[in-house]
Amino acid sequence: MFPRVNASMDTATVDCTTARDLSNVLSLNNIRQTLIRLEDTIIFGLIERAQFARNSAVYEEPGVEVPGCSRPGCSLLEYILRETEQIHGRIRRYTSPDENAYFPEALPSLLLPPITYEQVLAPCAASINLNESILKLYLEHLMPEITEPGDDGNYGSAAMYDVMILQALSKRIHYGKFVAESKFLSQTEKYTRLIHAHDSEGLMAAITDAVVEAKVIQRVARKAAIFGQDVGAAGDVIVGTDSEAAEQNAKVRPQAVAQLYKDWVMPLTKKVEVDYLLRRLED
Ligand SMILES: O=C(O)C(=O)C[C@]1(C(=O)O)C=C[C@@H](O)C=C1
Secondary structure, X not given: OOOEEOOHHHHHHOOOOXXXXXXXXXXXXXXXXXXXXXXXXXXHHHHHHHOOOOOHHHOOOOOOOOOOOOOOOOOHHHXXXXXXXXXXXXXXXXXXXXXXXXXXXXXXXXXXXXXEXXXXXXXXXXHOOOHHHHHHXXXXXXXXXXXXXXXXXXXXXXXXXXXXXXXXXXHHHHOHHHHHHHHHHHOHHHHHHHHHOOOHHHHHHHHOOHHXXXXXXXXXXXXXXXXXXXXXXXXXXXXXXXXXXXXXXXXXOHXXXXXXXXXXXXXXXXXXXXXXXXXXXXX
């Protein structure tokens, strides 16, 4: 997705960087398409996780005792998240500007040769990381919403889907950096004025598009209802998509997904946007 330069050791994936590539990457339309695609990943992850009980043991400390774990006594979720980041980190996941690690201080050295990405974002982008807030929102608000209380012993499966959802939420929310850059480039004078005045409220008002937000909320609820249907071999829908049936039978409640986006995903994306813009003009 991102234009790369100087990828000579990895010739199979060399991209040719052109001005057109960059304007594509930063077109608000294209960025919104990526946000829409990430909705699918998040909703499918929630549907998968919701089939298992809450399984609080996955989140408790002290958790599993694993020799060599970077934080002994951590919860099973933290252990799996940390170890997943170790493997993904070695194959360069967190060198990509659209990825943010939950444990950036513990990232391993690269197994594959590094890629030099075209500088699309301002330098401050690398130090904007809201993953701590995302983890808190997940454990305190989302988990109780999407899972039934209880313990079915499926700790590994539960934690595996937790990691998948956490990674997708992180990517979606930190995409706010690209949204912000795109908006800055299209109205540079206006944003420069607000940035120089350190006007975070003005920036928040400038990046907010209430019509788009309403559409996002409607769309994710609708997707949750549709993705949660059981479809027969003949294409017949076994669970209806009218709102009452959808709420009752859906694998994850459409209203819970809508609420997640309204209360958390979009506000955190907007926080990333404002944090980025406030520092956009730093060297
Ligand atoms: O699409 C945009 O313009 C965004 O800034 C993204 C987003 C979102 O998180 O979906 C956030 C703020 C806007 O009010 C609308 C939508």
